[in-house]
Every structure is written in C-alpha cells, then in structure tokens.
Amino acid sequence: MINKEIAKILYEMSILLEMKEVGFKPRAYEKAADSIESLAEDIGNIYKHGGLKALEDIPGVGPSIGEKIEEYIKTKQVKEYKKLKKEIPVDIEGLVSVEGIGPKTILRLYKKLGIKTRDQLEKAAAAGKLVKGGFGKKTQDNILKGISFLKKEHGRYLLGEIMPIAETILEKIRALPEVQSAEFGGSLRRMKETVGDLDFIAFSDKPAEVVEKFLKFSEVKSIYSKGRHKALVRLSIDIDADIWVLDPKSTGAALIGWTGDKQHNIALRTLAEKKGWMLNDYGLWRGKTLLASKTEEEVYKKLGMDWIPPELRENKGEIEAALEGKLPQLIGYDDIKGDLQVQTDWTDGRNSIEEMAKAAKELGHEYILITDHTKSLAMTGGSDEKRLVEQMAEIDKINLKFKNQNSKFKVLKGAEVNIMPDGTLDIDDETLAKLDIVGAAVHSKFNMSEKDMTARIKRAMENPNVDIIFHPTGRLIQKREAYKVDMDDLLKTAKRTKTVMEIDAFPDRLDLKDEYIRKAVEMGVKLSIDTDAHVLVHLQYLKYGIGQARRGWAEKKDIINTRSWQEMLKLLK
C-alpha cells in the first residue's frame, strides 16, 4: 500500500504551498491527500488497472495531481515536491504535529531561527531562544508543553477501547442540571474505527457554567484553552477532549456541524450557498432570517435532502443519495439476533459454553454459534474431529436445558476452522458437515503473495461446508497489516459460492473494514456481524461491528444474523 506515502507527500505539499501563500492550491492538495488516505484499494493497483484516467476518478484528484501520483508510482519521487522541499527543508510532519504550530509558524521558525526539526524546536524553546527570536513567552511555553504531550501521545485510539470512557463522560455531562441534552460529535459519533480525540456537544441556557463544571471533572488532567462556549482539555488517560456548549435552539445545526467530517461540512455549506443561504453551527440562514436549526432533520430537509445517519457523513456519496432520497435503510443497533463467533473454554476462551449462552441470552440474543479453534492452531488447544463431536453432544445437552426451562434460546454448533496455506481445511469434510455453521479463517503464514493468499482463501470458499470467512483480511488495527488479498476477486467468489463474509466486531479487528463492507454490499455479498468473544464481556462488542456495517452502507437484509436462526440457516450453502 503506497496510499499513505502518496497522501503524505500531497499533504506536505499543501503545507508548503500554504507557507508560500499560494491561493487555493493548498486546499486542493489537502483534499486529495484526505481522499487517498481513506481509499480501501491500493492506489498502485488502481493505476495498474485503469491508468491516469482511473486516478482522476478519485475525488479531489485531477490532471495535475493525477500526474504527480503517476510520477510517484513510476519513479518513487515527485519532482515538484522535491523542489518545494529544497526551498524550505523542514520536517513538516514532525513540526505540524505540535499543537498550535501551523504552516506560518513553521516558516517563521525556519527563517528566523533556522529550526528544521521537532528536536531543534524543543532545544531552542527550552533555551529561551524563541523569545529572543521574536516569539512571545507564552508561545514558547505552549510549544514546550505541546512537545512534551506528544512524547506521551498514543496517536489514535481504538473505538472500542475509548467508547466506554467516552460514554461515562457523556453521562456526566447529561447529568448536569444546566444541560438539556448532550451528544458525541466527530469521529466518535461517526463510529470511525479509531478516534483521535473526544468531542462532546451540550445544549444549555448557561453555557459558561457547563464549561466550568466540565473542567472540574475528575477525568480532566489539564486545560489547553477555555472560553464561554468551548474548552479543549487533556484527559488523564492521555487523550484530548473538546466540549462545546450552546443554545438549545441551535441543536440541529450544531450537531450537523460537529458530526460530519470536514468534507461533509464543506459540501453542505457549499450547497447552502448555492441556494443563496448560509449554513453555520447556529442554523441555516437567508440573510438574517433563520430557516432551520432546531433538529438535524429540519436542517437537512430545508436543504432538500433526507436526514443522513452520522456514520455516513464523510462526503462519500451520502449527500447525493440524500438529495435523491436514495439513502440506504441502515442496519440498526438492535437488529442482530445472534452472535456467530464465540470461543469457549474448550479452546482459548475463558468461559464455558453454557456461561456464554446465558450471557448472550441476557443481552437479548436468540442464539449463538460456538466456534472454537481447530487442531492446527495448537497454541489454543484447537479441537480435532473427535473433540468436535464431543462438543456437539455437550451443546445438545445445553439446548435441552434451555428447552426444559421453556426458553427458545438456541446454541448452534460451529467451529473456527483453520485454512491451511494450500487452502485446505484442518478438519475433515465428514465432521464439518455435521456442524450447523462452519467459519473458516487464516491464522498462519500471513506473508504470502497476494496471488497465493487470494487462491488460498478462494479454495476454502469453494468447500461446500464453509459458510463464513472469519476476519477476512487478518488485520489488527495499529498492530498488524492486513495480509495481501485481491478483495474484488474474493467478493466475486463469495457471491458465486454463497459464502458469507464476516464483519468481526472485536475492537482491534473490525474486519471487514468499512470500505470493503460497502463494496461487498454493492456486489450483493452477504455479511455476518460477530464479536469473536473469548470472555463474557466481549459479547458486548457487537455495536462496534454494527457501526462499521453502517459506515459501509449495509442494510438489515445484507446481514444474515438479523434473521431468526431457522431463516438464517436457509440462506447458507
């Protein structure tokens, strides 16, 4: 994947151009960088298959940036970037990551003090050289503070890791007597797989008091800035959080402004402007006349479109769809009826089958599928054929217990069968045929070529016993890259063989990821959403998988486990 490398170059070019006060180009480069960074497909592949023309189909990429991408693919460099960099040879990424430092400050630091790197900046600031160089004392202190925070910085956090803390804080805000309502904003509300900071938005007639009380929360470690309506703080778990408090009358407009990503908001505001109106965080306006502001629905409707679910607000076609009334009916957070990937103490899970089943029932599920590992995954004590048969008998007993208690809860028999490097499975077909549902997954030899890995998984899909491919790309967010596969080819094969692709809801997997989910949905491939639970509490991860499914435009009908188990089984091979 060279997407990141290219995005970085384009992003740095946008900053270099901004330093030179070039008009409008910086935004164009930034937009292209953003767009490329969020592509699921390798941009090298896009170029290989469709050439320059395909590159120009990427939003924000036109002839000029297209050529630069082509140049990078062919020569591993971009001449114009090199030229700009020669003029201002500074470590942009390192400097711009310091809170409060932008293009203009970088330029001043370089011209006045010759500072090129974050290290040099830290040394200069610590020695008081910034003040001597014409900067203010406070600026110098803030830079030092910013750098010391960066050293402890974790970067982005996993959605599932941060959500419980965010929910606690949101509840505390909602409980304040001055607060009428409060919501998440930003990537948190969009359920993005990782979040960089936490955004809270509250509505109150007494904003300054709410801000003051928020600043006193035990979770707040230090304060970067505070005003009458806004504050930016560092939490004790070393993540930044924003709060914004305003008049309840602006609820809809403010939530829209604080939920959509930058590109979604720009698109909406541009659309308003085309109608001769103006959209800001307080409302939709014609001159000084307020047209809409109270609810999100009202504002979107006035703009001529349907309400857009938060998860879609990233300007990836949702605005066009909303204008045409063609948004998908997204799967809801309560639509899943059973969990299809659950490990137990028969292998590497912590709890028994019965404990897992009871916990799932408590959560309102109608069924679970038990999917312990199989024998070639030795470190988990994976089951062989004999042990699988024993486990099936155990499940029969548990189901009988439920029946005797007048419960309709059902434990289904399954396994997470290992796909060997050649694409065969480590359990014989005769045993697999006895299971209700078979999940298959890759757990070894991740570094095969794209061609071999694709062939390996396709061969597993061709097996008439294999119903679901678990965590289809094997990635661990921020830990391990996905193994290389031709996703188009896999999805085509899944469609033809009626194999289901899993959306694994475990916080560091979320695999398939959102872009691939959208592709699968477009191709009519069926999906399942499972937690991959190894302990009782993991069963609650389902919502993160549903969030990704929604980000991938999936509807209830696309997800097999939104059905009763009887209906679901009919859909399978």
Added chain:
DNA sequence: GCCGTTTTCGGCCCGACTGTTTTCAGTCG
C-alpha cells in the same frame, strides 16, 4: 488545482479562541 442542481470559468465553509505584530493573523476543528 479541482469542480459543476446557476458554472468548463470563476469560484473555493465558517467561527471560537489565543497571543500579541494591540486590531487581527494563525490555528483548530
């Protein structure tokens, strides 16, 4: 440099907060 529900040329989102060049530019989201 990109883009099109007024446009293939002429536009390009909007506002809060901070520090300080002290009347506003820079940064952030």
